[in-house]
Amino acid sequence: MASPLAGCAAVNSLLFWAYSYGKFAQTGSLDVTPTLGQIAVAGAGAGIVNSILASPVELIKVRLQVQNSTSIAASATLFRGPVHLATHLAQQFGVRGIMWGFWATVAREVPAYAAFYTGFEFTKRRLAHALSDGDSSKLGAVPLMCSGSVGGICYWTACYPLDVIKSRVQNAAAPPRGVGYIARAAKDIMKEQGVKGFFRGYTPSVVRSIPAAGVTFATYELVMRALNDAK
Incomplete structure (x- = not known):
């Protein structure tokens, strides 16, 4: 739990900043409502930027989660926590050890966050037309949470096979080399299973995302409103 907990604030800050910048870069103004296509592009771009932090955070998380139950860990040191593991990876593999599975993370994050933000915005706009004459700034916490939950479902639906591949890559015995490791991992999974x-694991991931994404988006929207009102 320590790895995602410690990295959560930084990862989400970077993610939402990159997403906001992506929207602004396309519309040229904060006052222009982007199209859903522009939302998807901004989300995909945010996913790429987010991978810089998300990749090492998730690497440490997934390896700590399985270290007591894999043959890899059976012959290796049992790590006390994220700092112990990160230090070990850096000493053994250098920067490659910390960024282990980076491109697999990018491959997952691009469709994931394109779907994440598009699902949220689509649902929010629909609810705004149904509940508040099209003005999404009038939506309360519950409609925003519902919109965020839809975004979470879209996230996992768009990327789950890629997440499985990423987890397999990051739980391998050593960091991958070359550019074809994602395809090789996919081929191995297909052959074995x-x-x-x-x-x-798709169902528990979606179930988890319903409250998690709902709270994330509702909090973000309400905090942004409060900050804008305080200007």
């Missing part, structure tokens, strides 16, 4: 192997 078939198509269903790419969707193992």
